[in-house]
Amino acid sequence: MRQILAIAWKDALLRFSGRSELLFFIVLPIVFTMLIGGATSGSGDSRLPVLVVDEDQGELAAELTQALQRSTAIRPVLRDRAAAEADFAGDDFPALVVIPAGFSTVLRAGTPVALELRTLPDSVNALAARQAIQAAADAVARASLAAAGSVAQAERLRPFATEAERTAYFEDALARARAAFDAAPARLSVTQPVNAAALAADDAGAQASAGQLITWVLIPLLATSALFAYERNGGTLRRLLTTPAGKGTYLLGVIAGQLGLALVQMLLLVGFGAVVLRLNWGSSPAGLALLLVTFGLAATALGTTLGTFIKTEGQASGLSIMLGMTLALLGGCWYPSEFFPEVAQTAARLLPTTWAMQGLTDLVIRGQDIAAVLPEAAVLLGFAAVFFTTGVARFRYE
Amino acid sequence: MKKIFIIGWKDLMLVLRDRAALLLMLAAPLVLTLALGFVSGRFSGQANPSGLADIPVVVVNHDGGQLGTALAEVFASDDLAELLAATTTASDAEARRQVDDDLAAAAVIIPAGFSSSVIPAFDTGATTAPVAVELYANPARPVGAGVVETIVAGFLSEVETAQVTGRVTFDQLLASGRLAPEQASGAVAEIARGLMEGQSSGALITLQTPSADPAAEAGDDFDVMAFFAPGMAMLFLMYTVTHGGRSLLAERQAGTLPRLLSTPTSPAQVLAGKVYGIYLTGAAQVGVLVLASSLLFSLRWGDPLGVAVLILVVAAAATGWGLLLAAFARTPAQAGSLGSALMLLFGILGGSFVPAGNFPGWLQALSRLTPNAWGLEGFTTLARGGSLAGLALPLAALLSMAAILFAAAVLVFRRKS
Numbered sequence: 001m002r003q004i005l006a007i008a009w010k011d012a013l014l015r016f017s018g019r020s021e022l023l024f025f026i027v028l029p030i031v032f033t034m035l036i037g038g039a040t041s042g043s044g045d046s047r048l049p050v051l052v053v054d055e056d057q058g059e060l061a062a063e064l065t066q067a068l069q070r071s072t073a074i075r076p077v078l079r080d081r082a083a084a085e086a087d088f089a090g091d092d093f094p095a096l097v098v099i100p101a102g103f104s105t106v107l108r109a110g111t112p113v114a115l116e117l118r119t120l121p122d123s124v125n126a127l128a129a130r131q132a133i134q135a136a137a138d139a140v141a142r143a144s145l146a147a148a149g150s151v152a153q154a155e156r157l158r159p160f161a162t163e164a165e166r167t168a169y170f171e172d173a174l175a176r177a178r179a180a181f182d183a184a185p186a187r188l189s190v191t192q193p194v195n196a197a198a199l200a201a202d203d204a205g206a207q208a209s210a211g212q213l214i215t216w217v218l219i220p221l222l223a224t225s226a227l228f229a230y231e232r233n234g235g236t237l238r239r240l241l242t243t244p245a246g247k248g249t250y251l252l253g254v255i256a257g258q259l260g261l262a263l264v265q266m267l268l269l270v271g272f273g274a275v276v277l278r279l280n281w282g283s284s285p286a287g288l289a290l291l292l293v294t295f296g297l298a299a300t301a302l303g304t305t306l307g308t309f310i311k312t313e314g315q316a317s318g319l320s321i322m323l324g325m326t327l328a329l330l331g332g333c334w335y336p337s338e339f340f341p342e343v344a345q346t347a348a349r350l351l352p353t354t355w356a357m358q359g360l361t362d363l364v365i366r367g368q369d370i371a372a373v374l375p376e377a378a379v380l381l382g383f384a385a386v387f388f389t390t391g392v393a394r395f396r397y398e
Numbered sequence: 399m400k401k402i403f404i405i406g407w408k409d410l411m412l413v414l415r416d417r418a419a420l421l422l423m424l425a426a427p428l429v430l431t432l433a434l435g436f437v438s439g440r441f442s443g444q445a446n447p448s449g450l451a452d453i454p455v456v457v458v459n460h461d462g463g464q465l466g467t468a469l470a471e472v473f474a475s476d477d478l479a480e481l482l483a484a485t486t487t488a489s490d491a492e493a494r495r496q497v498d499d500d501l502a503a504a505a506v507i508i509p510a511g512f513s514s515s516v517i518p519a520f521d522t523g524a525t526t527a528p529v530a531v532e533l534y535a536n537p538a539r540p541v542g543a544g545v546v547e548t549i550v551a552g553f554l555s556e557v558e559t560a561q562v563t564g565r566v567t568f569d570q571l572l573a574s575g576r577l578a579p580e581q582a583s584g585a586v587a588e589i590a591r592g593l594m595e596g597q598s599s600g601a602l603i604t605l606q607t608p609s610a611d612p613a614a615e616a617g618d619d620f621d622v623m624a625f626f627a628p629g630m631a632m633l634f635l636m637y638t639v640t641h642g643g644r645s646l647l648a649e650r651q652a653g654t655l656p657r658l659l660s661t662p663t664s665p666a667q668v669l670a671g672k673v674y675g676i677y678l679t680g681a682a683q684v685g686v687l688v689l690a691s692s693l694l695f696s697l698r699w700g701d702p703l704g705v706a707v708l709i710l711v712v713a714a715a716a717t718g719w720g721l722l723l724a725a726f727a728r729t730p731a732q733a734g735s736l737g738s739a740l741m742l743l744f745g746i747l748g749g750s751f752v753p754a755g756n757f758p759g760w761l762q763a764l765s766r767l768t769p770n771a772w773g774l775e776g777f778t779t780l781a782r783g784g785s786l787a788g789l790a791l792p793l794a795a796l797l798s799m800a801a802i803l804f805a806a807a808v809l810v811f812r813r814k815s
Contacts, residue, residue, distance in 0.1 A: 020735035114606040141602035146563035185528035314418030322426035338539040
C-alpha cells in the first residue's frame with residue numbers, strides 16, 4: 001500500500017512540476033464551461049436577435065413588434081432599413097424582417113399581406129427565427145382573420161349596401177374577435193418530470209458544464225499514457241524492476257495517482273459550478289460521486305492501455321487531446337446528442353463518454369437519484385475492467 | 399535570402415518526420431471534422447443539416463372527438479415525417495415513462511372532452527368546461543421538446559381562431575339581423591362549411607423571401623461541413639504555430655542554435671528562417687487539410703484563388719501568435735503547454751466549437767483577436783459563394799494582426815537577448 005501511495009505521489013509531483021499544468025487542470029475547464037454554458041444559455045437575454053424594419057408605423061405593425069417581443073425564441077431589434085441591411089450583412093443576426101408600408105391598413109381590411117424575410121443561409125438559428133416570426137404574425141393576424149371570415153359570411157347572406165357599412169361590420173367583428181381571443185382559456189399546459197421541475201434548473205448551462213467536466217477530466221486521464229512513455233524513455237521504468245515493487249503495484253500506483261488527481265479536479269469543477277456559476281448538480285451527491293468515480297476509473301484505465309501503444313510523450317499528448325475531444329464530441333458532451341442522427345446515437349453507445357454523459361444528465365437535469373445511474377455506473381466499471389486488463393496484459397517495462 | 403529558405407525548408411522536413419506532430423496537425427482536425435459531420439447527419443443523407451430530425455414524440459389521445467383525431471393526425475402527417483418520429487400509446491403512464499427514459503422528447507396527452515370543450519354542441523350551442531392538452535417535456539431534449547411545443551401551439555392557435563371566427567360570425571349575423579334566431583340552428587352547418595372553405599386560404603400574413611437574395615439561393619446547398627472543417631483547421635493551425643515556436647526554444651536548448659550561428663549566418667537570418675519554417679508548415683497544413691477534406695468529404699471550399707490567399711494570410715497571423723508565445727516562454731516545455739492552452743482558448747473564442755455569434759458583445763469583440771474568428775469568417779464567405787473581393791475585411795484584419803504580432807515578438811526577443 002505504501003508503495004502504491006509513493007508512486008501515486010511521485011506522479012502527482014511530476015505532473016505539476018510546471019505551473020502551466022494548472023491551466024488544463026482548472027483554468028481552461030472553467031473558461032470553456034463559462035463560454036459554452038454562456039453561449040447556450042447564460043444570464044440576460046439569450047433570445048436570438050432579429051432585425052425588424054417597421055416601414056408601416058401603424059397600429060398592427062406595433063402589435064406585431066410586441067408579439068415578437070413576447071417570443072421565447074427571438075428578440076426584435078428595431079432599425080431603419082439602411083441600418084438593418086448593414087447589420088444583416090455583418091452576419092450577426094440570423095434574420096431580417098421588414099414590415100411593409102400599408103401593413104396595418106391591408107391587414108385591417110382582412111386582406112393577405114406579406115412580410116419580407118431574409119435569413120442567413122446556413123444557420124439553424126435562422127430556421128428557429130422563421131418559425132418564431134410566423135407564430136407572432138399568426139397571433140396578430142388571427143383577429144383580422146376571424147373578422148374577415150365573419151364579413152365574408154355576412155356578405156354571402158346579404159351584400160352590404162355601402163362600403164361604410166362593410167367597414168363598420170368589419171370593425172365590430174374585429175373588436176369582438178379580440179375580446180374573444182383575450183378571454184380564451186389556456187388550452188396547452190407544458191409539464192416536466194417532477195424531479196426536474198423541482199430543480200428549476202438552467203438546463204442548457206447544466207448540460208454544458210456536465211459535458212465540459214467530462215471532456216476536461218478525460219483529456220489528462222488519457223495523458224496518463226505520457227507518464228509511461230516518460231519513464232520508459234528515461235530508463236526509470238527499468239530501474240523500478242530492481243525494486244521489490246511488481247508490475248501490478250506499479251500500475252496500481254500510477255492509476256491511483258491519476259484517479260486521485262482527477263477526483264480533486266472534478267471536486268473543484270463541481271464546486272466552482274455550484275458556487276460561482278450557481279449551477280445545480282442534481283439532488284443526489286451519492287449518485288454524482290458514484291458516477292464520477294466510475295467514469296474516472298474507466299478513463300484512467302483507457303489511458304493506461306493507451307500508454308502501452310504509444311512510444312513518445314509527444315505522441316501521448318497529441319493522442320490524448322485528439323482522442324479526448326473526439327470521444328467527448330461523440331458522447332454528446334459538446335452538443336446535446338438529441339441533435340445526432342439515429343445511427344450516430346446508436347454508435348455512440350460504444351463509448352464511455354456517452355454513458356457518463358447520460359448518467360450526469362439523469363442526475364443534473366432529470367433530478368434522479370443514485371438508483372437511476374446504477375446501470376451507467378455498471379457499464380463504466382465494465383469499460384474500466386476491459387481497458388485495465390488489456391493494459392496489464394500489454395504492459396512492458398522497455 | 400536563400401539561407402532563410404533553406405532553414406525554413408529544413409524545419410518543414412523535420413515536422414514531416416515527426417509522427418506525433420503530424421497526428422495533431424493533420425489527423426486530429428480530419429478526425430474531428432469527420433466526427434462533427436457524423437453527428438450532424440452529414441453522412442446519413444439527412445435533408446435538414448441542422449441535425450433536427452426524427453424527434454421522437456409519443457401521442458396519447460383520450461379525446462373521442464374530431465379535434466383530438468386531427469391533432470393526432472398532425473403528428474402522423476407526411477409534412478412532418480422527416481422532422482418527427484411519432485408513435486401512439488393508450489396510456490398516460492407509458493407515455494410519461496418513455497419521456498422519463500429518454501426515449502421521447504415529449505409526450506402529447508390529449509384529454510377526454512377536448513373537442514367538446516372547443517366545438518359547441520349542435521343542440522345547445524354550449525361548450526363543456528375547458529381542458530388543456532398536456533405537453534410532458536423531456537428536459538434533457540429541450541430543443542426537440544420545443545419543436546413539439548411549437549407544433550401543438552400552432553395547432554391550438556388554429557383551433558382557437560376557428561372557434562372565435564365561428565362565434566363572432568354567428569353573434570354578428572344575429573345582431574345585425576341577417577340571421578333570425580329561429581333560423582340559427584338550421585344555418586350552422588352551412589356557415590361552418592363556408593367558414594372552413596374561407597379558412598383554407600391559409601395564413602393572412604405570409605413570410606416572403608426576396609428571390610433576388612443570393613444568400614437564400616446558395617442556402618439550399620450549404621454544407622455544414624463548410625463550417626466545421628475550417629473551424630477544426632484553424633484550431634489545429636494554432637497547434638502547429640505554437641509547436642513551431644516551441645522548436646525555436648528547443649533548438650536553443652539542444653545546442654543546435656549556437657551551432658547554426660557558428661556558420662556564416664546572421665542571427666537575423668536564422669530567426670527569419672525559423673519563422674519562415676513555422677509559416678510554411680502552417681500554410682502547408684491548412685492547404686493539405688483543405689485538399690484532404692475536398693477529396694475525402696467532397697467538401698466545396700469555394701473560389702480557389704480566395705481560398706489560397708486566405709490560407710497564406712491566416713497562416714501569417716497565426717505564426718505571429720506562435721512567435722509571440724515563443725518570445726515570452728522560457729522553456730520548450732512551457733511553450734508547449736502554453737501553446738496547447740492558447741490553441742484551445744482561441745478555438746473556443748474564435749468560434750471553432752460554438753459559433754462566436756452566440757457570445758455576448760464584449761466576448762465577440764475579444765474573439766476578433768484570434769486568427770480563428772477572421773479565418774472562419776473568410777472561409778464561410780467563400781463557401782457561401784463569395785470571392786476574393788469579399789474577403790477585404792478579414793484579409794486586412796489578419797494582415798494587421800500578423801504585422802503587429804511580428805513587431806511585438808521581435809521587441810520581446812531583443813529585450814531578452
